[in-house]
Amino acid sequence: MVDWQEILEAHGPAVWRTVYRLLGEPTDAWDCYQETFLAAYRFAGRRPVDHWPSFLTSLATRRAVDQLRRRTRARKRFAPLDAVPEPVGAGDSPVEYAQGVERLDQVRALLGGLPRKQAEVFWLVGVEGMTHQEVGEQLRISAGGVRVLLHRARARLRAALGPPPTDPRAHE
Numbered sequence: 182m183v184d185w186q187e188i189l190e191a192h193g194p195a196v197w198r199t200v201y202r203l204l205g206e207p208t209d210a211w212d213c214y215q216e217t218f219l220a221a222y223r224f225a226g227r228r229p230v231d232h233w234p235s236f237l238t239s240l241a242t243r244r245a246v247d248q249l250r251r252r253t254r255a256r257k258r259f260a261p262l263d264a265v266p267e268p269v270g271a272g273d274s275p276v277e278y279a280q281g282v283e284r285l286d287q288v289r290a291l292l293g294g295l296p297r298k299q300a301e302v303f304w305l306v307g308v309e310g311m312t313h314q315e316v317g318e319q320l321r322i323s324a325g326g327v328r329v330l331l332h333r334a335r336a337r338l339r340a341a342l343g344p345p346p347t348d349p350r351a352h353e
Contacts, residue, residue: 183230185222188221191233192233192237193218196214196217196218196241197214199238199241199245199309200213200214200217200245202308203242203245203246203249204245204248204249204289205285209252210245213245214241216244217237217244224240235316235318236319238309238319239301239316242305242309243301245304246297246300249289249292249300250293253290253293253294287341291337291338291341292304295334295337298322298330299331299333299337300334301320302316302320302327302330302331302334303330303334303335303338305319306327307331313328313331
């Protein structure tokens with residue numbers, strides 16, 4: 182028997198961080214958070230879960246990427262920057278901060294256009310910090326397959342994003 186209160190307390194914050202970082206919009210993130218735990222509940226009723234953290238992170242990423250796709254199809258705009266500000270590092274200049282936020286919005290929009298597995302692998306490895314082995318186990322593919330999908334996702338994102346922006350003050 183699964184203790185759902187314990188699962189929520191132990192893994193809820195990580196699921197929230199995953200969906201919120203990917204979506205950048207609190208209402209969409211909340212919907213995705215709920216969908217993640219509902220899907221986990223249904224899955225756990227059929228089969229036991231071997232490793233809850235990676236299972237829930239993978240599930241949350243899938244749900245969030247699906248939401249990004251729905252946004253792209255509906256051509257909705259993201260929340261204004263002042264509505265939900267991203268954290269600022271101590272060393273970031275206002276220009277670097279604005280460029281970083283703009284780049285993150287571009288990546289979010291582009292993730293919705295990547296093939297599903299590429300988007301999942303990119304997010305799970307690049308942002309959530311999961312190993313190739315952990316991602317492979319969750320997606321039921323080999324670690325080599327994860328590396329190939331990650332390479333393809335990075336190549337497509339790199340081509341779409343172009344070179345990173347430079348600080349205009351650097352040319353003064």
